[in-house]
Amino acid sequence: MSWELGPGQLQDLARGAALLGTGGGGDPFIGRLLVEHAMREHGPVTVLDPDEVDDDALIVPTAQMGAPTVVVEKIPQGSEPESALRALEAQLGRSADATMPIECGGINSMIPLLVAARTGLPVVDADGMGRAFPELQMETFSVYGVSGSPMTVAGESQETVVINCGQDNPRMEWLARGITIRLGGVAYIAEYSMTGRQMKETAVPRTLSLALSVGKAISTARGANTDPIEGVRGALAPTLYNQLRILFQGKVTDVERRTVEGFARGRATFSDFTGEHNLQVQFQNENLVAIVDGEVRCVVPDLICVLESDSGEPITTEGLRYGQRVTVIGISTPKMMRTPAALNVFGPQSFGLDYSFEPVESLSERTRKPSLST
Amino acid sequence: MSWELGPGQLQDLARGAALLGTGGGGDPFIGRLLVEHAMREHGPVTVLDPDEVDDDALIVPTAQMGAPTVVVEKIPQGSEPESALRALEAQLGRSADATMPIECGGINSMIPLLVAARTGLPVVDADGMGRAFPELQMETFSVYGVSGSPMTVAGESQETVVINCGQDNPRMEWLARGITIRLGGVAYIAEYSMTGRQMKETAVPRTLSLALSVGKAISTARGANTDPIEGVRGALAPTLYNQLRILFQGKVTDVERRTVEGFARGRATFSDFTGEHNLQVQFQNENLVAIVDGEVRCVVPDLICVLESDSGEPITTEGLRYGQRVTVIGISTPKMMRTPAALNVFGPQSFGLDYSFEPVESLSERTRKPSLST
Numbered sequence: 186m187s188w189e190l191g192p193g194q195l196q197d198l199a200r201g202a203a204l205l206g207t208g209g210g211g212d213p214f215i216g217r218l219l220v221e222h223a224m225r226e227h228g229p230v231t232v233l234d235p236d237e238v239d240d241d242a243l244i245v246p247t248a249q250m251g252a253p254t255v256v257v258e259k260i261p262q263g264s265e266p267e268s269a270l271r272a273l274e275a276q277l278g279r280s281a282d283a284t285m286p287i288e289c290g291g292i293n294s295m296i297p298l299l300v301a302a303r304t305g306l307p308v309v310d311a312d313g314m315g316r317a318f319p320e321l322q323m324e325t326f327s328v329y330g331v332s333g334s335p336m337t338v339a340g341e342s343q344e345t346v347v348i349n350c351g352q353d354n355p356r357m358e359w360l361a362r363g364i365t366i367r368l369g370g371v372a373y374i375a376e377y378s379m380t381g382r383q384m385k386e387t388a389v390p391r392t393l394s395l396a397l398s399v400g401k402a403i404s405t406a407r408g409a410n411t412d413p414i415e416g417v418r419g420a421l422a423p424t425l426y427n428q429l430r431i432l433f434q435g436k437v438t439d440v441e442r443r444t445v446e447g448f449a450r451g452r453a454t455f456s457d458f459t460g461e462h463n464l465q466v467q468f469q470n471e472n473l474v475a476i477v478d479g480e481v482r483c484v485v486p487d488l489i490c491v492l493e494s495d496s497g498e499p500i501t502t503e504g505l506r507y508g509q510r511v512t513v514i515g516i517s518t519p520k521m522m523r524t525p526a527a528l529n530v531f532g533p534q535s536f537g538l539d540y541s542f543e544p545v546e547s548l549s550e551r552t553r554k555p556s557l558s559t
Numbered sequence: 560m561s562w563e564l565g566p567g568q569l570q571d572l573a574r575g576a577a578l579l580g581t582g583g584g585g586d587p588f589i590g591r592l593l594v595e596h597a598m599r600e601h602g603p604v605t606v607l608d609p610d611e612v613d614d615d616a617l618i619v620p621t622a623q624m625g626a627p628t629v630v631v632e633k634i635p636q637g638s639e640p641e642s643a644l645r646a647l648e649a650q651l652g653r654s655a656d657a658t659m660p661i662e663c664g665g666i667n668s669m670i671p672l673l674v675a676a677r678t679g680l681p682v683v684d685a686d687g688m689g690r691a692f693p694e695l696q697m698e699t700f701s702v703y704g705v706s707g708s709p710m711t712v713a714g715e716s717q718e719t720v721v722i723n724c725g726q727d728n729p730r731m732e733w734l735a736r737g738i739t740i741r742l743g744g745v746a747y748i749a750e751y752s753m754t755g756r757q758m759k760e761t762a763v764p765r766t767l768s769l770a771l772s773v774g775k776a777i778s779t780a781r782g783a784n785t786d787p788i789e790g791v792r793g794a795l796a797p798t799l800y801n802q803l804r805i806l807f808q809g810k811v812t813d814v815e816r817r818t819v820e821g822f823a824r825g826r827a828t829f830s831d832f833t834g835e836h837n838l839q840v841q842f843q844n845e846n847l848v849a850i851v852d853g854e855v856r857c858v859v860p861d862l863i864c865v866l867e868s869d870s871g872e873p874i875t876t877e878g879l880r881y882g883q884r885v886t887v888i889g890i891s892t893p894k895m896m897r898t899p900a901a902l903n904v905f906g907p908q909s910f911g912l913d914y915s916f917e918p919v920e921s922l923s924e925r926t927r928k929p930s931l932s933t
Contacts, residue, residue, distance in 0.1 A: 343724075344723065344724045346721065346723070347720065347723075349646075349721075356716065360738055
């Protein structure tokens with residue numbers, strides 16, 4: 186059933202999306218302000234359950250593209266993602282019936298809502314990453330056969346670029362990244378236009394609701410003074426993301442971060458309070474692998490999320506600071522993101538990591554430390 | 560009057576275009592082979608005098624874009640510039656009535672002929688640079704009010720990109736350069752689509768004929784064992800390029816050349832045979848300034864051309880080798896390229912040079928050395 190999303194739910198949605206962003210995806214804070222503003226002007230947004238979307242409907246996903254470290258400094262006007270949508274409609278010679286997130290984590294949970302509020306289009310409760318990923322071919326749409334091209338890129342000065350690489354989605358990402366860098370490190374895009382039927386076959390379903398319920402669980406726990414991690418565990422239990430493991434508890438001791446080739450790359454080091462154990466997290470925009478005392482405990486595409494221990498507030502890589510007290514959790518991705526075809530596109534080796542994928546629940550079983558609760 | 564250009568004229572045309580390329584523009588050799596092949600298959604090309612083009616005709620210039628140092632290593636299949644043309648026609652919703660060079664120097668004298676031979680379109684005897692320049696806003700089309708957008712970029716794997724920056728031609732160049740770099744350093748483009756009337760108002764006229772007559776003068780002198788430089792002088796005398804000065808005679812002693820940000824940048828040093836005098840030439844794809852014994856003798860947009868002393872063969876910057884015996888000449892550009900509006904776009908300061916433009920004929924008068932003939 187379709188439902189209405191209003192400004193009152195945005196804070197929870199943003200918090201849940203920051204968690205699903207697994208350290209990347211861009212801080213949803215700025216996106217939330219833009220959506221709030223647009224909703225005050227144009228009213229709430231209609232969210233469509235994937236099942237109720239017509240097979241022949243045209244869905245045009247919209248998003249922001251760029252390094253999260255740049256996004257926090259380069260605020261959009263608000264019209265850019267709509268420009269990307271309109272430019273793609275012009276290419277297709279057809280109007281969109283709905284928009285949709287390409288990723289449910291980070292600021293890209295908000296961009297389609299901004300487009301929806303401004304245009305009156307509904308937004309589909311699904312996405313193409315089931316979390317956040319740094320590159321455009323890393324979408325379930327691509328894994329399961331939808332072409333990203335033609336895609337459009339819009340900049341802050343009304344520039345638009347149309348990229349057509351046929352079926353070659355990695356090539357599309359390569360060219361779009363080049364344009365994004367030249368636009369200053371952040372751009373707005375419309376891509377993977379598809380039919381309702383294609384969406385049902387390839388999208389990760391109900392991830393907008395997921396972000397909302399995860400965010401709400403954190404808020405509720407905070408209000409009730411209960412453990413926010415347990416709140417998240419409860420919210421995830423009935424979903425496709427039903428395995429949560431606590432990987433580490435401690436504090437941030439070091440962060441190396443560089444913005445290179447349009448990405449934020451680096452690693453963060455955490456130490457527990459005894460000083461006996463340590464955690465290393467490597468990231469490319471998003472957290473890729475969590476290594477506790479030299480052993481892999483969680484690896485992409487499973488989710489590695491760093492939360493403030495007290496409040497359960499998710500911390501993005503650009504928000505990591507020395508001394509923060511954190512709980513780092515691993516969350517299982519849906520089955521459709523763990524298939525060989527999916528791992529071939531966004532498994533550890535796609536990021537140049539020399540690990541094979543193993544589910545967080547089995548890694549946790551194998552390497553379980555007595556000092557950590559599960 | 561329109562005329563036919565056949566394979567027999569291509570060698571002279573290529574030689575003249577290499578001279579007008581002022582060290583850059585890409586060696587026309589590879590382009591010539593492609594055009595010869597296309598002409599053998601499809602027949603000769605019709606060249607239209609600018610005056611006979613209908614005011615309402617749609618002209619779509621086509622070109623290669625990239626660093627000349629890359630062009631010599633990355634040979635096109637031949638269909639790429641036609642793909643760029645077709646993609647732009649699709650954007651405009653209208654078929655081209657003719658194509659045209661954007662620059663008459665270097666390989667871009669050949670690319671429109673390749674398109675013309677393959678498609679049957681005529682080519683207009685005019686261009687937008689009156690020589691070669693390294694950037695897309697450095698066109699008389701831009702100086703005199705034509706928008707480069709929408710432009711299209713085609714790569715070797717059937718990728719196409721459409722760039723629309725409205726009236727902002729430097730921004731268009733910036734984005735197109737980013738794409739060209741990501742395509743491996745060379746790409747094929749269609750841009751500055753315009754009406755026949757706009758072409759007559761903004762293009763440098765009859766530069767294809769110019770390249771042909773300059774090339775033919777060099778061949779003729781070589782055959783008759785006369786001075787090829789004097790042959791060039793004679794060919795230029797009745798044209799808009801009627802001032803030729805010999806800047807230096809000597810040999811190449813040093814070449815510094817780097818391919819950076821998609822351009823070939825560097826400087827070449829020449830010494831005369833007494834070892835008392837030296838010439839420095841700085842280039843960004845094309846030669847920008849010629850400094851003899853510390854004094855500027857010729858500066859962009861006037862043409863600085865390095866020729867083999869014996870044969871009159873033009874030498875591109877990527878062809879410069881230690882010990883070559885050369886004659887370096889300066890040639891006046893047409894008046895429309897020396898206006899304040901034009902110098903603002905492709906004068907010395909547009910290349911970061913700290914010189915004001917002064918015509919080669921007056922620089923030569925002022926700094927004339929007794930040891931050099933004029």
